[in-house]
Amino acid sequence: MGGWSSVRAKLLLTAPLLLVLIVVVLMALRLSSEAPVGRASRLGSARADTALPSYRPLRVTPPQTAIERTVDQDFAQEWSSESASTAAMLPEAATSVAFPPIAASDVQAPSTYALAFTQELLDVNFATSTREELLAWASYNNAPNSIVAIPALINLKVLPASLTISPTPVPTLKEWRGLAATRTTWRVSGLVTSVNPIWTQLLATGWQPVDPLMVMYDVSGTLTVTTPGEARDVQSIFFVLTLGGASWHAEYGAMALNDWTVN
Numbered sequence: 001m002g003g004w005s006s007v008r009a010k011l012l013l014t015a016p017l018l019l020v021l022i023v024v025v026l027m028a029l030r031l032s033s034e035a036p037v038g039r040a041s042r043l044g045s046a047r048a049d050t051a052l053p054s055y056r057p058l059r060v061t062p063p064q065t066a067i068e069r070t071v072d073q074d075f076a077q078e079w080s081s082e083s084a085s086t087a088a089m090l091p092e093a094a095t096s097v098a099f100p101p102i103a104a105s106d107v108q109a110p111s112t113y114a115l116a117f118t119q120e121l122l123d124v125n126f127a128t129s130t131r132e133e134l135l136a137w138a139s140y141n142n143a144p145n146s147i148v149a150i151p152a153l154i155n156l157k158v159l160p161a162s163l164t165i166s167p168t169p170v171p172t173l174k175e176w177r178g179l180a181a182t183r184t185t186w187r188v189s190g191l192v193t194s195v196n197p198i199w200t201q202l203l204a205t206g207w208q209p210v211d212p213l214m215v216m217y218d219v220s221g222t223l224t225v226t227t228p229g230e231a232r233d234v235q236s237i238f239f240v241l242t243l244g245g246a247s248w249h250a251e252y253g254a255m256a257l258n259d260w261t262v263n
Contacts (some may be wrong), residue, residue: 007076052152053093057134057144057215057245057253062208070209072148088163091136092158093248095176101249110243113252114193114217116183117141122188122223123258126179134170135160143244143253146211162256169239169260184227188237191221196240213252214244223262236263 062068095101099120106116124134127231138160144150145158163170171179199216219241225233238261 001114006102044160050127053248055246055248055250057247059146059210059245060208060212060228062210065206067206068208071202073206090160090231091132091139093139093142093144093156094133095140096129096133096137098125098133102141107246107249107251109251110213110215110217110252111193113243113254114219114241115191117254118219118221119188120193120224122186122237124186126171126176126185127181127183131170131173131176135163136215138163140248141253142247143211143213143242145255146209146214146244158256159254162258167260168257169237184225187224187226189222189224191219193217193219193241195217209244211244214242214255237261238263 042173066237102113102116105111120137123136125239141159142156142159150158162168194217196216217240218238220236220238223235223237225235238259239257240259241257242255243252244255245251
């Protein structure tokens, strides 16, 4: 009984981080106060429109042990299905001059992908880029949620949806326009990544994800905010980044960004 209680405790620790991957999509698509964005002329040829990607991330079938069934059932109980039509509120997958594809050499290993993704996400010149371009780039880097069954069109927007829920590094549309008007830039440095300890504990129970590329990283570093005529603002940042097999290309993508913290 003591061993099973320990397993249960670890599942309870992990649940808040993993369940947000399910809930965050619904929250973003239901509660977003901003109007649906239009199509930006600078978005690149990676746009998906309403088609589903022909590429399919790798999947495995873990042995249906008691712990596997318990975890899967716990996650499934937290999911309630909704219409996929609301996914149209977020931009389709695309890259652009401001947010190009991550280099092929950086998508093959989780640690290098986490660093490259963070660098591009947070190295922003607000006057020469748009929020729609960033969210479209996020759609292109999306990794579907493999924990429970989610409608396909919603599953293509898990990552950009997570970037619209506070706390998030992505400014609102109004905030973005204000930062552009003041010619503010962001630069990130000193990035450090490590496997999230709760993820390690979950795997130690014997549970296996159906997405063999799935992993959760703690990411920390320094964000420097520069605005002409003002003193530079240097901030310490932290967040949890969940990775998995990408929706639109081979190797790694990002499933969600959670627990954004600035000090």
